Amino acid sequence: MKKLSLILLMVLIAGFVFAGGESEAAGTYDENSVAAKIVKGQSLSDSELLALAKQESGDFIAYGNSSRIKNAVTNFVKKYGAELGLTDANAAGTKMNDTEIFTTLFQESVGGSAKSASMVMIQDGAQLQIYRNNSNMFENYIPGAVSGKVAQNDLVPLVHQYINKLFIWNNLGNDVPEVKNVWKLTEPSMKDRVFFKNPTTEQVNMNFLIMCTSDEWAGKLAAAYKDYYGKDIDLGSYKNAGYKWVAEFLANCNFSISSDTTICQTMAKADSAGNIGLFVLSKFRDVDASIKGNLTVGAFTEDSVKPFAGFMYPLYAQITAKAPRPYTAMLFINYLMTEEGFAPWGGPGTKIMGAYSSSSDIGASEGDQPITFWKNCLVAEDANFIMVNKASVLDFVNAAISKK
């Protein structure tokens, strides 16, 4: 037992020594720092940035919580690769989830290497805020060209795009779940018929539920309850209508499918008559044309769904504080904010629905609606609200799921 205690003590000391070293090494600021280069870069044109980027060497790596980042980097290399000395061998866009990005960047911010990431695209706004407030891992870059074209709230941290998840149902058979009011989803007839990725594994789904408990959305939900049932809501032990809706919605959710692509494809099949899902609209592109007509998007129906037809979340673009190629990263972000750079996600000239550039210059894709339309009918993420309420609502959601 003494030996075991001694070993444990040694392990603890070793851990503290190494961990301590890490926090001490966190970034510093000087004139050659990435932060200083960004201040300079924000007022430069593409050609001026290109000239500075040409002087940089090493790999250009971008991490993103979107599979399309790979295509975006490939397209960027096609356009600027010859001038910047970038090829598929030394430029890469890698899909990673947010935690993987934060963990990897934390280590890269300590050690740094020529193969560290220069820019990242992150979904979880609350965690990004916490990291921005308490570490030196990220730098915000606002391209000069987007001035006046991106909403003020979307500049810091810079939102590259919004993605939406919508109520979409199978329209076959006699039992079509035509939802006009989200309270319908809490009724016993919908038990296990609402397909939704388990929020304990999908952060943006959790963020949506957290937003539902905000005063704004709780108020809208209480009003929608009265519209639907013709009486005031009885909250019972719930703090507000948002908590009540979340608990009753989760009780009816079906978590048996763990990917939005599969939910979408499953929902389109004849076997899914009577079912509804809340998933990303962009997954429509993966559904075979022969069964695409079996799906109805709630937001596109007359009267839509009250008080919200789904939710939307941002994808933020950030430059890393230890970026080996900061000017290349700035040029890349400039490129992403153009119609050409946005093409892997959608936009005019494409048929990919479900992603919307934060720049008003870039419209929606064919058959889709512009971002202004979605802002009026979807629950939008507020990173600051989520940051403050995440811990308590997450406990509430987990307790609700455990009672299922």
Add this chain to the structure above:
Amino acid sequence: MDKASAKAPSLKKKLFRMRDFFSSPANIILTVTVLVLGFFTLYPLGLLIVDTVTVNISDLLYPELMGKKVGSFTTFHWKRMLLSEMSTTYFWIPLKNAVLMSLLASIIAIVYGGTVAFLITRTDIRAKKFVSSVFIFPYIMPSWTIATFWKNFFQNPEIGNFQSGMLYYLTGAKVSESFVYGLVPCAIVLGLHYAPFAYILIGGILRNMDANLEEAATILKATRARIIKKITLPIVLPALLSTFLLVFSSSMSAYAVPQFLGGTKGFSVLTTTLRQFINSGWFGQGYIMAIFMIIFGLVILSFNQYVTSSRRSFTTVTGKSGQISYIKLGIWKTILAVIIVILCLFFSFMPLVSFALESCTIVPGDFSRLTLKFWIDPGYPQNNGIHGLFYEPLVWSSFKNSLVLSFACAFFAGTFGILIGYAVAKRRGSRLAKLADNLAFLPYLMPSLALGAAFLAIGMKTGLSKTMTLLILVGAIKYLPFASRSGINAMLQLSGEIEEAAVIVNVPWWKRMLRIIFPIQKSTFISGYLLPFTSCMRELSLFTLLSSGSIYLMTTLLEYWQVWCDQSANALNLLIVVTVLAVNLLINKLTGASIDKGVGG
């Protein structure tokens, strides 16, 4: 005599002792092993423990920790996990589920694997060769492939996602939800995946059992049931316990199976909750679960050692011959063979058929319309421009990377496993040997994600980050337990006399290893290389942080594709499984080595 002169001989004596100590290759190997593994296992473990008592950046989302300094000491994570009102949801229920699932999986693995092992080694059942080669397939395949197959096969329109599975599609039969999702199917799938452990460990003992004992009982007119109860079972008891403990420990750390078979409600065990906390950046609370899994593993390991320590030696390679009398099954030798062959085909080949079919569907899950475009279409335009598998450049670069990584990990883990096996066997019973043996097993108990994160830190400090070298290093260490177990098994089977003869005529150590020891136990040693290879080819969590942005592996590509292209992901999955099986079969044909020899010796 003054003090100085009194100390001098003592120092000299110590130096002499040290020189004497290090003149033995076994001691050098053990010392190096303890130093190297001590760092590479205790350092990650230390980081893990420290995270549970410090404030991480993401922890600042908790009102209780807001304003605290990042890196400062806190007991918040432990209190919240074990004593708060949420501890039932986050810890005690997942713990109960994990223990029940692991217990059930162990029983299933022992009953299924042990029965087949008995029939193959002790009876005259038919189709022995076929069964013994195919029975270990479910272990070679990743456990989640069996889980996926289970769901695809038994799903019916009244449960889960309300789709028709293969069984319903073919027969119209419906099974209950609790047979497809939740505790029972998770335990069955894990039991099937680890049944080869039971087959290998119990079969190894039964194969080497002295037949005279049973013959003596037969002469004394003991019934067959009495012989099994009084002779066979007591002899295989240590192997039964080892299997139980190994399967229990492995099932406790299984993540993909409960994730795949969670069903409409989800099924939470320690690993799924751990992943949830890590996904939120709350490493402190997540790693508490990892620590409990490690503690379970250590308790199990100690109990295992205590139980098996009564068997002081199990030398079987001595030059003496053994004789086994087979139980005559009569008509049952065909009937039982048919049943077992059907079971083997079902759990070994059907998942492969299922993946092949899924990769050819136009609409996933709809087998009425099939296509080969996800395999052979060079310009298939949809799905972000993925070409047919054979024409996709990313597939071949990741295929090359995975093969290079797996062969390199297998080479280093296998070689060090042999050396550790040699040294532990030579210095059996010494503290140093026990320490090296335990340290070599520790990486098996460490959660892959946590080990990957710790090596990311090591890579950053050493300049090895994002290199294949770091991936090989972490892979070799993670899979060393398989190789060292195989090495120790092989060396313990060798009688000491074999090497002693060469020592007497002054044959150098390296020559004894290369010319005597390795050739005798060649197939077992090579099997020790196969286990790390197999595990490495299907590993994801360990490499995901370390390869990001620099090296694509088959499994990281699979994870990437699974998000948005089922058919291509199924095709890639099939390629991974077939590659692993092909390499195993090839090595088996060329050298006679196989995974069962690696584990069972």
